[in-house]
Amino acid sequence: MAILSSQGGVIKEWTMTSFLDGKPIDPPKGVNLLSSQLSESIGGALRFHIPSDPVLEKQLNQAVYEVGNIPDQDLYLQKAETKEVSFTYSGSGIEAVKTLIFTGAGVAKSTGFDFDIRATVKRNGAPVDAYLVIGPNFGDQAAKEVSAYKHAPQLTYAIGTSVSREAASKLNGAAATPTSGPVDWAAVDDNYFAIALVPPRPAPAAQLLNDNYVSIAVQLAQGEINHVYAGPKDLNLLTQASQYFSISRNSSQLEDIVSYGWLNFLRVVIKPIAQFMLWGLREINKITHNFGWSIVLLTVFLNLFFFPLRWKSSVSMKRAAAMQPKMKDIQERMKKIDKNDPRMMDLQKEQIALMKEGNPLMGCLPLLLQMPFFMAVFAILTVSIEVRHAPFFGWLQDLSSPDPFWILPIIMCLTMVLQQALTPTTADPVQKKMGYVMPIIFAWFLKAAPAGLVLYWMVSNIVGVVQQFIINRMNPTKPPGTPATEDSSKTGDKKPAKGKKTKEALAN
Structure with a gap:
């Protein structure tokens, strides 16, 4: 639901009342996304910004426009319907026209949360360099x-394939800050919602506006269609909007409004993973009808998928731990001889052979391969509109808010400690201590995290404990040089040769 104002010809208020399937959101009033109070004090969405002439800017934004194409005060838009609203101002040689084109869901590839705007500003018949402002x-x-x-509402904009984000605090109180290049699209967004303006071609300039409440102004392509998306930060809807707006594939797409934290440079890889996992979460929810249980099942499936990697990682780490005493022995012997001593080369060869058999980095590699999946989960659980205010059970009535009693972070901490106890590590006492301190640090930082994210981490730890127990039972690695059996003489087996014995032990 939108409230338009003839003063300035702007959008004064914007409220999301339901999802596309008709399910209400935050009933009975919906989610207010654009405040009428802020619009009155600062200016509504789609107001004009004219850096070269502040007097003209004030005149255009305070003037009362003539409204056209609305027979009544209320404008109702049916599915697959298109309607236009025009605002016209004329006076003192100034002419300004804004035409808003609203399309309902079902029109071409419309998301149901998008519309178009065409605007012109002229003085004595000549175009005026003007900007359109969202926020x-x-x-x-x-x-x-x-x-x-x-995060509070922030500014996000794309310059080619680069995406920048600016919080109000980063603008250092500056009233207007220019961008560093032509802008493909610009947005104002919080965790779950965004409004984005997409010009017909990269706008030559844009300005970040502060006024303690962020807005962004994009240079106007006079008389041409500018696209606007105003709705949830849903990956599928943003992808659909990018296609509908025909954003160049050589530029960042609207779905890049969603941030993947410090792995954002890998968004080309993470984005399809996140979209697939979001699809999986929604499909599971069709069965469970509870996003808490849907997160639990998705986490279990994800850990089963990564079980072969966990197995390989654990085997590599156990081999490295088993070889640690011999590695230290070699290092001590290397300290006692001269580097030019022929024996040094033999020791180095032996050291390289041990590192090949039990390289601890090979144990870390499978874990690193899982990081894009974790960041994808982080993204969908912190921006997914379905998880927002979704209840689980008992005291967990909002998966998008922190656990009020810290129960999930505490359980997560305990499961991390148990997992650490089962995971093979080196004999270094400092590393062992860190292994038990880190869960406490993680729990402290995650106490403020959304309950849905902590639930994912906790369940992942529990499944990991079970998997590690299975790995330890099925793959007990012995130190190098240990015989394959406790007492081979009792069974009548022949003792293997010394070199062969070491090779078999290493293979375990």
Whole structure:
């Protein structure tokens, strides 16, 4: 639901009342995404910004426009329907026209959350260099908490394949900050919602506006269609909008509004993973009808998928741990002889052979391969509109908010300690201590995390403990040089040759 104002010809208020399937969101009033109070004090969405003439800017944004194409005060848009609203101002040689084109879901590839705007500003018949502004502070107006997992409305914009994000605090109080190049699209977004403006071609310039409540101004292509998306930060909807707006494949797409944290440079890899996992979460929820249990099942499936990697990682780490005493012995012997001593080369060869058989880095590699999947899970559980305010059971009535009693972080900490106890490590006492301290640090940082994210991590740890127990039972690695049996003489087996014995032990 949108409230348009003839003063300035702007969008004064924007409220999301339901999902596309008709299911209400935050009933009975919905989610207010654009505040009428801020619009009155700062200016509504799609107001003009004219850096070269602040007087003209004020005149255009305070003027009362003539409204066309609306027979009544209310405009109702049916599915697969298109309607236009025009705002016209004329006076003192100034002419300004804005035409908003609203399309319902079902029109071509429309998402149901997008519309178009065409605007012109002329003085004495000549075009005026003007900007269109989106904002201020588009996002859930009821959300007041800001943390490492929930950010206030910020500015996000694309220059080619590069995506930049600016919080109000980063603008250092500057009223207007120019971007560093032509902008393909610009957005104001919080965790779950975004409004984005897509010009017909990369806009030559854009300005970041602060006023304590962020907005972004994009240079106007006079008389041409500019696209606007205003709705949830849903990966599928944003992808659909990018296709509908025909954004160049050589540029960042609207779905890049979603951030993947410090792995954002791998978004080309993470994005399809996140979309697939979001699809999986929704499909599972069709059966469970509870996003908490859906997260649990998705986590179990994901850990089963990675079980072969966990097995390989554990075997490599156990081999490295078993060879650690011999590796230290070689290092001590190397310290006692001169580097030019012929024996040094023999020791180095022996050291290289041991590293090939039990390289600890090989144990880390499978874990690193899982990082894009973790960041994909992090993204969908912190921006997915379905998880927002979704209940689980008992005290967990909002998976997008922290656990009020810290129960999940504590259980997660305990499962991490248990997992650490089962995982093969080196004999280094400092590393062992760190292995038990890290779970406490993680639990402390995750106490403010959304319960859905902590639930994922906790269940992943529990499944990991079970898998590690199975690995330890089925693959007990012996130190190098240990015979394959306790007492081979009793069984009548022949003792293997010394070299062969070491090879068999290493193979275990």
